[in-house]
Amino acid sequence: MGKNLIRIYPNLSAMSQAAADFFSKQLKEVVTNQDIAHVALSGGSTPSTLFQLLARSPYKESISWEKIHFYWADERCVPPDDSESNYGQAWQSLLSKVPVLKQNIHRIKGELEAETAAQDYIYQLRQNATGDLKWPILDYVMLGIGADGHTASLFPGQVNPAETKSAAIAVTADYLGRPANRVTLTPLVFNSARHILFLVSGENKAKALSLVLDGSYNPPHLPAQRIRPVNGDITWIIDQAAAALLNNK
Numbered sequence: 001m002g003k004n005l006i007r008i009y010p011n012l013s014a015m016s017q018a019a020a021d022f023f024s025k026q027l028k029e030v031v032t033n034q035d036i037a038h039v040a041l042s043g044g045s046t047p048s049t050l051f052q053l054l055a056r057s058p059y060k061e062s063i064s065w066e067k068i069h070f071y072w073a074d075e076r077c078v079p080p081d082d083s084e085s086n087y088g089q090a091w092q093s094l095l096s097k098v099p100v101l102k103q104n105i106h107r108i109k110g111e112l113e114a115e116t117a118a119q120d121y122i123y124q125l126r127q128n129a130t131g132d133l134k135w136p137i138l139d140y141v142m143l144g145i146g147a148d149g150h151t152a153s154l155f156p157g158q159v160n161p162a163e164t165k166s167a168a169i170a171v172t173a174d175y176l177g178r179p180a181n182r183v184t185l186t187p188l189v190f191n192s193a194r195h196i197l198f199l200v201s202g203e204n205k206a207k208a209l210s211l212v213l214d215g216s217y218n219p220p221h222l223p224a225q226r227i228r229p230v231n232g233d234i235t236w237i238i239d240q241a242a243a244a245l246l247n248n249k
């Protein structure tokens, strides 16, 4: 694994601003070097401030949106216009406001039955596969962490054998009453990525974050520990409330 950088900011607004600067600077390098970028967005509430920032100047003008392919780390099995849709959130707060090409949006079809949506997503990923892989090497993956240590829709105590074979799987999980049926990318895809950007905010995440970063290695119960990009880096952009229990803060 490459670098594992931890950056702590006073609050969600400051960390989102730092994430916007970080993301746009890094993306500029990627599209300069390879003329196209593959980016997976996460869902949940934490990235929404970042999405709103990226939809405004200077990022709206400075980022080469037409050169970016968008994917999702996971999705809840709800229609795209549902308030619980990760795609819907990203579309409303960002993608509908910037010149991204429609054909470059590779969303998980949450309106389908979970297993059907997972197979459809696997097919979409294969259309943009890198080399011998069955999926694209993602240049950027945004991820969050749940208060239970889950990330994307990889939940504690749920190690699905299919995770080691398929790029995406269907899962069912109970978390804060959010939609249970979901589709998620697997560690196969995350760990072939070039850069993972974890965004973590709020005191309710402090315990899980301290276990993930400072605790013993226990990936079955701390799924965020399964994210270890083989040839990639991890950057943690977190706020002080989430960092409260970290050893080195």
Ligand code: 6PG
Residues within 6 Å of the ligand: 042, 043, 044, 045, 046, 047, 073, 074, 075, 076, 086, 143, 144, 145, 146, 150, 151, 152, 153, 178
């Ligand atoms: C989802 C997400 C999930 C999210 C965490 C944190 O679909 O729910 O992808 O993994 O990142 O649950 O969610 P919050 O940012 O809302 O705390």
